[in-house]
Amino acid sequence: MIRERSCIVKAGGTGRATQMGKTGEETGADGSMVSIADYYAGKNVLITGATGFMGKVLVEKLLRSCPEVQTLYLLVRPKAGQSMHERVSDMMKCKLFDRVREDNPDFHQKIVPISSELTQPALAISPEDVERLTSCVNIIFHCAATIRFDEPLKHALQLNVMATQQLLNLAQQMHHLQAFIHISTAYANCNRRHIDEIIYPPPVEPKKLIDSLEWMEDSIVRDITPRLIGDRPNTYTYTKALAECVVQRESSKLSIGIIRPSIVGASWQEPFPGWIDNFNGPSGVFIAAGKGILRTMRANNDAVADLIPVDVVINLTLAAGWYTAVHRLTFPPAALVYNCTTGGINPFHWGEIEHHVMSSFKRNPLEQAFRRPNANITSNYLMNQYWILVSHKFPALIYDLYLRLSGQKPQMMRIFNRLHKAIGLLEYFSSQDWEWNSENMNMLMSHLSPEDRKTFNFDVRQLNWPEYIENYCIGTKKYVLNEDMSDIPAAKQHLRKLRNIRYTFNTLLLVFIWRVFIARSQMARNIWYFVVSLCFKFLSYFRASSTLTN
Ligand SMILES: CCCCCCCC/C=C\CCCCCCCC(=O)SCCNC(=O)CCNC(=O)[C@H](O)C(C)(C)COP(=O)(O)OP(=O)(O)OC[C@H]1O[C@@H](n2cnc3c(N)ncnc32)[C@H](O)[C@@H]1OP(=O)(O)O
Numbered sequence: 001m002i003r004e005r006s007c008i009v010k011a012g013g014t015g016r017a018t019q020m021g022k023t024g025e026e027t028g029a030d031g032s033m034v035s036i037a038d039y040y041a042g043k044n045v046l047i048t049g050a051t052g053f054m055g056k057v058l059v060e061k062l063l064r065s066c067p068e069v070q071t072l073y074l075l076v077r078p079k080a081g082q083s084m085h086e087r088v089s090d091m092m093k094c095k096l097f098d099r100v101r102e103d104n105p106d107f108h109q110k111i112v113p114i115s116s117e118l119t120q121p122a123l124a125i126s127p128e129d130v131e132r133l134t135s136c137v138n139i140i141f142h143c144a145a146t147i148r149f150d151e152p153l154k155h156a157l158q159l160n161v162m163a164t165q166q167l168l169n170l171a172q173q174m175h176h177l178q179a180f181i182h183i184s185t186a187y188a189n190c191n192r193r194h195i196d197e198i199i200y201p202p203p204v205e206p207k208k209l210i211d212s213l214e215w216m217e218d219s220i221v222r223d224i225t226p227r228l229i230g231d232r233p234n235t236y237t238y239t240k241a242l243a244e245c246v247v248q249r250e251s252s253k254l255s256i257g258i259i260r261p262s263i264v265g266a267s268w269q270e271p272f273p274g275w276i277d278n279f280n281g282p283s284g285v286f287i288a289a290g291k292g293i294l295r296t297m298r299a300n301n302d303a304v305a306d307l308i309p310v311d312v313v314i315n316l317t318l319a320a321g322w323y324t325a326v327h328r329l330t331f332p333p334a335a336l337v338y339n340c341t342t343g344g345i346n347p348f349h350w351g352e353i354e355h356h357v358m359s360s361f362k363r364n365p366l367e368q369a370f371r372r373p374n375a376n377i378t379s380n381y382l383m384n385q386y387w388i389l390v391s392h393k394f395p396a397l398i399y400d401l402y403l404r405l406s407g408q409k410p411q412m413m414r415i416f417n418r419l420h421k422a423i424g425l426l427e428y429f430s431s432q433d434w435e436w437n438s439e440n441m442n443m444l445m446s447h448l449s450p451e452d453r454k455t456f457n458f459d460v461r462q463l464n465w466p467e468y469i470e471n472y473c474i475g476t477k478k479y480v481l482n483e484d485m486s487d488i489p490a491a492k493q494h495l496r497k498l499r500n501i502r503y504t505f506n507t508l509l510l511v512f513i514w515r516v517f518i519a520r521s522q523m524a525r526n527i528w529y530f531v532v533s534l535c536f537k538f539l540s541y542f543r544a545s546s547t548l549t550n
């Protein structure tokens with residue numbers, strides 16, 4: 001149980017003892033509050049979702065900036081024919097960990113994978129592992145979730161809500177737990193325009209929903225899902241809202257922090273700019289636009305694009321873990337919520353994103369683009385439908401015809417259908433504005449020492465958007481598509497070839513249409529002869545006047 005009355009925490013590798021002050025704050029020998037790295041020294045940390053996008057960055061940052069951390073227990077499941085050990089060892093080989101590897105080649109010794117399938121009863125953790133975890137874990141970061149927008153409700157509920165409840169149950173058995181940090185999303189309450197740092201009443205009592213869905217067939221659940229999620233756009237935001245409520249209910253027994261990031265994008269500074277490893281959210285859209293596949297999308301040019309770099313989210317998460325733990329005895333029995341957003345502090349709009357993404361991909365083109373990158377966003381439904389027809393479906397049809405004629409399997413229409421499904425799910429978020437209150441983020445920043453403010457920087461006022469977007473686009477090229485920067489001249493050459501193909505195609509099309517038109521209409525023929533004779537007269541006049549002046 002974590003709401004201990006007093007506690008002495010041995011700060012592991014630093015050999016520095018920290019103790020609870022009168023206020024419940026952990027203080028150093030001189031009475032000052034311990035730094036973040038000192039707090040994590042000697043601590044055992046449990047992380048769920050460590051193999052995911054944000055989990056990886058969290059593990060990396062903990063190892064790099066809190067090198068005295070004792071052990072990181074990662075709840076991992078075997079997947080795609082790989083054992084949990086193989087998955088974790090592959091993860092540690094990835095480029096993201098290069099800096100940690102340089103600082104400490106033996107960093108893997110601090111990582112202990114624990115086999116767990118979060119959708120199974122008791123999280124499918126073996127009794128020995130439960131024993132081990134309950135006796136030593138000091139802090140939990142719960143990142144695991146399904147973030148798919150089209151996840152069937154039952155599965156989203158199982159993972160995002162029920163697994164969270166089970167993890168909270170496990171947390172309550174832990175003897176030395178000091179903080180439970182839950183990663184939610186800023187869009188959990190996207191049915192509201194203004195979102196405060198509070199937990200709103202749930203759309204439905206989670207337990208009742210879980211009980212009633214349990215006996216229902218999947219087809220029935222599918223049919224009633226739209227009615228259940230109501231004014232939320234998908235099962236993801238709906239179940240994340242329910243999860244917050246489940247977490248909040250345990251806050252009288254545990255010290256809890258809830259982080260609500262908005263749209264998490266590539267890293268801003270750490271461990272290097274532009275790191276990204278997936279197609280989620282805007283990354284997939286940027287790549288599709290860079291490849292010249294996506295030419296139109298419904299989004300509001302003037303709406304705020306609330307992107308937040310992944311390293312900012314992780315720095316805030318670690319700082320919130322520290323703050324929750326050192327203040328655990330002074331907290332009221334309520335979870336502290338941190339809206340982790342940029343819109344209210346350093347706003348940037350979708351129209352500006354479009355401009356910078358396009359110019360960045362023109363400077364650093366992706367390899368083997370389908371067409372020259374030239375995506376436009378519009379909030380007009382009909383306009384978007386028109387461009388989908390002209391710029392997506394028509395070229396896909398022609399290309400598939402070419403593939404068929406050359407004996408290959410047509411594939412472009414299939415790609416476009418998938419793309420349309422994906423962007424259709426994102427449009428809700430790119431067409432509207434939200435306003436998040438981020439006072440707790442500012443409050444947390446004010447509690448950091450100047451040194452911690454640098455090491456765990458989450459001050460997004462310093463973010464230079466054009467530079468960030470440029471690094472983001474380069475990051476998608478290098479780390480998602482594994483393309484080499486040295487191939488840029490060839491990629492530019494390919495774009496020039498595409499431009500020439502387009503010019504030739506347009507000219508041939510124009511001539512063809514005109515010829516058809518002339519052949520069928522006397523009026524068109526008359527206009528044609530009139531224009532030609534006008535040009536001829538003008539040329540003769542020009543030639544005659546230049547002869548006279550000579
Ligand atoms: C010029 C630019 C202008 C900008 C304009 C505005 C841009 C606005 C952009 C965004 C704003 C919104 C942001 C959201 C806010 C919420 C934030 C959060 O809290 S959570 C995080 C969000 N979560 C998701 O982003 C999950 C979304 N993804 C899904 O739900 C599914 O992946 C879905 C339905 C899109 C596709 O499902 P399937 O079953 O058809 O496909 P599957 O298995 O996921 O992937 C198949 C292949 O396609 C790639 N793929 C996946 N998503 C892609 C995408 N968006 N674009 C391109 N490829 C994608 C995958 O990597 C995979 O590749 P392989 O077959 O393994 O090689």
Ligand SMILES: NC(=O)C1=CN([C@@H]2O[C@H](COP(=O)(O)OP(=O)(O)OC[C@H]3O[C@@H](n4cnc5c(N)ncnc54)[C@H](OP(=O)(O)O)[C@@H]3O)[C@@H](O)[C@H]2O)C=CC1
Nearest residue numbers: 049050051052053054117118119143144145184185261264
């Ligand atoms: N990405 C974003 O834009 C945003 C994300 N968030 C939140 O941040 C958190 C992390 O998101 P992100 O890193 O992007 O998500 P990812 O999809 O990249 O990672 C999800 C993680 O959860 C794990 N997981 C999923 N299902 C199970 C399961 N049944 N048992 C065990 N582990 C499981 C995955 O493991 P495995 O590798 O085995 O599949 C993976 O490690 C989530 O809570 C999300 O809601 C909030 C706002 C925005």
